[in-house]
Amino acid sequence: MPDTLISVDLSRPATENENLHNRWHPDIPIAVWVEPGADFLVETVDWTGGAIKNDDSADDIRDVDLSTVHYLSGPIGVKGAEPGDLLVVDILDAGPLKGHEWGFNGFFAKKNGGGFLTDHFPLAQKSVWNFDGMFTRSRHIPGVSFGGLIHPGLIGTLPSKAMLETWNARELGLIATNPTRVPPLANPPFAKTAHLGRLKGEAKEKVAAEGARTVPPREHGGNCDIKDLSRGSKIYFPVYVPGAGLSMGDMHFSQGDGEITFCGAIEMFGAWLHIKVELIKEGMSKYGIKNPIFKPSPITPNYKDYLIFEGISVDEEGKQYYLDANVAYRQACLNAIEYLKKFGYSGAQAYSILGTAPVQGHFSGVVDIPNSCATLWIPTEIFDFDINPSAAGPTKYLDGSIDMPIAQDV
Amino acid sequence: MPDTLISVDLSRPATENENLHNRWHPDIPIAVWVEPGADFLVETVDWTGGAIKNDDSADDIRDVDLSTVHYLSGPIGVKGAEPGDLLVVDILDAGPLKGHEWGFNGFFAKKNGGGFLTDHFPLAQKSVWNFDGMFTRSRHIPGVSFGGLIHPGLIGTLPSKAMLETWNARELGLIATNPTRVPPLANPPFAKTAHLGRLKGEAKEKVAAEGARTVPPREHGGNCDIKDLSRGSKIYFPVYVPGAGLSMGDMHFSQGDGEITFCGAIEMFGAWLHIKVELIKEGMSKYGIKNPIFKPSPITPNYKDYLIFEGISVDEEGKQYYLDANVAYRQACLNAIEYLKKFGYSGAQAYSILGTAPVQGHFSGVVDIPNSCATLWIPTEIFDFDINPSAAGPTKYLDGSIDMPIAQDV
Amino acid sequence: MPDTLISVDLSRPATENENLHNRWHPDIPIAVWVEPGADFLVETVDWTGGAIKNDDSADDIRDVDLSTVHYLSGPIGVKGAEPGDLLVVDILDAGPLKGHEWGFNGFFAKKNGGGFLTDHFPLAQKSVWNFDGMFTRSRHIPGVSFGGLIHPGLIGTLPSKAMLETWNARELGLIATNPTRVPPLANPPFAKTAHLGRLKGEAKEKVAAEGARTVPPREHGGNCDIKDLSRGSKIYFPVYVPGAGLSMGDMHFSQGDGEITFCGAIEMFGAWLHIKVELIKEGMSKYGIKNPIFKPSPITPNYKDYLIFEGISVDEEGKQYYLDANVAYRQACLNAIEYLKKFGYSGAQAYSILGTAPVQGHFSGVVDIPNSCATLWIPTEIFDFDINPSAAGPTKYLDGSIDMPIAQDV
């Protein structure tokens, strides 16, 4: 049995765990070192560090302090890794921590982070998903169940000093274009809630002031939220610092392409990963790598019968955009939600299904001026009833008696 | 054997064929009427109406007159179809016209239409693809071959007068924001090269002046360029006019998600479709349909081993964008091109592979401010050699002696 | 467009076509020679040479003269092929001849050939299947439709003289153990109905007297009836004679594993194949090849949701057999038929579905004395209704008003 290199205690605050951190910085101390070729276990807390409960209120979603996320396990140092190498990571397996077989999905309030459809769903809502072995189901969203494609929403290597400076410069530049926007354009470094492993005192203060926030995906991987980085996949990460410094967290039991609900996928309350690491020396230049590349798992859900929704870059008010894939994908999502409502789902439930189920989102056409065309693929097999169109029209399978908890803004 | 309702003669100008048209307008005469439940054959010309040759020069790509596209076969009227219905179209099969088992792919010059990566590939280039039964290979791009996923790039129903006015208003509004842009933001109605079936004289002049151009996808379907609308798929189209008026063309032997090369996928010189039509009465309101929905074919290429490239919304100059999925997908494409070049491909060849092969493009993360994350999935099985990363580094399988024809701007 | 090397005229007797033959013998003249690397088209007649009609009577099935089968197109000589080589055959594509988009399935009378379940279905029956593009449906078996996996039931190379003698010796030896059995244990050479290409006179008489019958699969391939030798597959055949001598026919639009109905799969009335041939010199010894090997097509139906029936080697009378996989598979088939009858199918209809649809048959356990365990996999997606078990029990979707034609013995 492989060793557990990083453990978590879900009954204690994440900030007390010296093997967790919630910022990116080259000076975060390596938590543990391994040899290339090693395989080992890593435990993780949920991205909020335990702020969200398995209950029927969305108040915790509304009130979450987003400056604290994401609590990551690591960094793990790989001996011999040098800048310019590729760190090859096999996710050999992953699962929930025993006794914690559940996760949550939610939409943040528009005032506190929002989401892809925040104009349509401006209030905090939550759904809780129980794991039945390989499958999941939510007491807040009847009639749907699916196999999990467990993956880290966030996994990446430590940035170099130069890389960190690039990140901070470009993101602060963007924020400066509209610094009071709600939700904000990006998140600047924020020292107060930084947690940096075992770093203390002055050293911590310096890193806390500079450390990049963990929300966006960047050149090192990070919060890519790619549902296909699932157990069985193999990822090739750029290395920027000696030892690489691999950290991971934000474990998802399942997610739809885009993680449109933002909070987030099905966020696992506690999870473990079985990881193997190897190196390709000078792999970045050998293969011309700027961002991570990866290979999907050979073991994935075989959902095959999809109902596919198109969206174009004309928004719901009829406004024409120029080849804007975001607008197109948003329309495809809204079209799917309207469709699912015909079977009895509330809009929030349909939105949550798109954020959690193994839904695909494709760039279908990106050049046909002025309309980008995006497609959203819903596997029909995940529903307890038939959602295909027919001459008879849809049947309302759900009576509306069950809905997702909602929290009014305060 | 089903009847061939619309035939084409590839040796004669598309403009002489009264069952073709290249604009959208409710007054384009129905070419032929069928009963619901009917199945039949439709032949099509390539989208340019024969302007591109099976040769080794890209001059024709450079010189194409984009005001003439797309030549569509139809409209086909379905008896009993009324506004508000859904027209259910089964693409029962499709293939090349006998003796014309080839297609082309190209990039337009930036001066004449461009493409997704036009800043990197500003000149016209072309590759020609031969069809070997279900498979295709190009003499201009060695080392790659794949099964076709034949589909109409363009298929849709006639707009109503109100719908047409909406289209023209919103697109002219966009053009007005930057009317001299090259390439343009959108294409306004253009009477001179309009071809409108058997319409002649004054009636033609009126429709030509108002008819919407065929380049963008819109609510009726149209030029969606969705690679998965392949033979075996089933599509549900909104109906806006009595009889629905179904037209189709722009047949692709294969395409990558996004059709990033714009000209286009593997454009079939001549093709046929076997189509079946049915109706769901009042289906638009029953199912809340605004854009077409569809179900994929049960018979598709089983490529499963992908190499996946990530891109984020920071452009190649390092500029930070806010959740811009287009920028992210462009970066994923550029990352893939750099990678393929390590095996000996020219950039143009790699770009053409992304435009033609059954490559997937996913919206992977769309909410992690400020970076959208897009992924580009290349099936590794399509190459004659192993493109996976390894500790040994890449092998240059190609010596650069073969490249795609290029045409200098004039 | 590739050349059509062998054409058929479906309005004339197969015996008049000098590019067809219905026996295996090294002295059957090569019909046409090709170079290695060539690709070309071959047309075929149905295996009976046109004896079965597209009508609603099973008399033709009852009365067929099985000494005349199978009419094969070929032999095609490949220049440079020598004994010991491997002939690599790509089935680039295949389809029905234009105007003949139909096929038949049937059970022979027990008196005239029988089938896998002949004790349960002792009389001749027939179903006719129409092809709707890539899909098929039978007017004799409502409620089921599926995509075709077109393949030659029979394809192989000419035997050498020594190989032919081995075949005849071992099969005559088997017949000798029970020469009067009905149906027979095997078919000996039978000169009267032999058709041997352009061979005439004395030369023909000699070959007719010795030529092996085409029913069994043998070392050269032959009548393997493997549903997965479908378009897109690649087959490696042993070569026994100079030029290899490749012949093919018995084209199936679709078949279930085992071809249990014997007459047979969905037998295409007229078909074409697009073939490419290459050589691996001395491939038989290089790879230790005795029987053909092959690789499946990358393009196949994606049916994924199966209902699976088990059978063990205890027969329907309760008799115990020792690890007899045939008995086990027969029980799995009978179990599936009983199940399908609960939804309203007649036994004959259910049997025909198992013979024609893309049903899988697996050797699941072959060592657990004394019971072999076989499984039969039925894709649930091929039915117009839900055949899954539920607490509510099955619904009779069919009222029994439609059944397959049957022919009483005479």
Next chain:
Amino acid sequence: MPDTLISVDLSRPATENENLHNRWHPDIPIAVWVEPGADFLVETVDWTGGAIKNDDSADDIRDVDLSTVHYLSGPIGVKGAEPGDLLVVDILDAGPLKGHEWGFNGFFAKKNGGGFLTDHFPLAQKSVWNFDGMFTRSRHIPGVSFGGLIHPGLIGTLPSKAMLETWNARELGLIATNPTRVPPLANPPFAKTAHLGRLKGEAKEKVAAEGARTVPPREHGGNCDIKDLSRGSKIYFPVYVPGAGLSMGDMHFSQGDGEITFCGAIEMFGAWLHIKVELIKEGMSKYGIKNPIFKPSPITPNYKDYLIFEGISVDEEGKQYYLDANVAYRQACLNAIEYLKKFGYSGAQAYSILGTAPVQGHFSGVVDIPNSCATLWIPTEIFDFDINPSAAGPTKYLDGSIDMPIAQDV
């Protein structure tokens, strides 16, 4: 977290565990009762109860006492289950017990059980497989690794008294036809090594004398060794006694179709299952069920590129059999072994790969007298090197320095 209803202690003899049994009999006491709808965990020992070690000797395989197998966990009683019902079992998940992430595969000596190819491999041999998360690899068989498709080789319900009598009668009848055969035709009841849960004294003696052995699959399921009864699958079992009495064991990490090596698949030293049970009242008659039926998991390895070997019912001595699928499958296996030896594997290693990897075995043609045609499908992706045929011929990737332990008969 679901409760663990049955635990095992791998450090103690299986015979001391009152929740295990190794015979089938209606009077074996129900170990634990659950309600319909319950889900729970069950732990299992390996089928031999710990007789085989994780070492490099095959002596334990040679010396195993086959009268002791299989140690099953159960029976689990489901309240309200009555004869004639269907017991619906969801295998929600399964895995190795912590600290025991390994399994074994072996061939019994011909003198002690043998296997499908025992005439070619008459001596005991063993390979040990380590589990790396979802994947496995053996130190005795280099160059091959694959994802697990974990499943119970044996799972079934308790027989009624009448059913038990039927089993014993038919199997004793078979044994009587050749009572001294080695290996035997079947295994009669054998009291001495019977372990029957908490049954003691006279009650135990009676049951031990009558209890059916666990080796063969039967009407109740039992030792079906179906590789596709994997985690995520749903099985419908006949119920013969009040409470159904579900037992399970013989957990496999992976198996090839047929489990041809007999000892067995990759036999997990210790494992757990997460099970859910429900009832379909009177389901046996509603659906005409004699043997279990099941639906496969939606989550399975996506191996797609197969190399397929044909075999016909002519044995390796050239003897002709009449439509004998066993002989045909054996030939396909032998053909595959000869092929793999060309890449450097020993025959034993190749045999072991066929027994352990997710290899498919199909009944391809079962009616073409006199030759049955079977196919063996090997996924090419499981090898570290390319096993496809090529003009260049095979490369010996393995130098023969590593082989499987072998034990001489004593």
